[in-house]
Amino acid sequence: MELKINNQQVLFDTDTLSIQAMLDIYYPLKQKGIAVAVNQTVIAKSLWSTHHLSTSDDILIITATQGG
Numbered sequence: 001m002e003l004k005i006n007n008q009q010v011l012f013d014t015d016t017l018s019i020q021a022m023l024d025i026y027y028p029l030k031q032k033g034i035a036v037a038v039n040q041t042v043i044a045k046s047l048w049s050t051h052h053l054s055t056s057d058d059i060l061i062i063t064a065t066q067g068g
């Protein structure tokens with residue numbers, strides 16, 4: 001499966017992938033304070049394990065930061 005994550009093409013060795021599974025592989029260390037949008041729609045964290053991705057989905061991972 002090929003996905004576009006933060007404007008980079010990423011290839012996964014599977015045909016089915018949930019948002020949570022993708023994050024476990026692609027973004028394993030920083031899963032607190034993030035939001036995920038799929039094809040410009042923010043997906044609630046409670047749905048990450050059940051929302052399945054499709055080839056060519058455009059995913060944006062946003063990290064919250066502190067500052068002023």
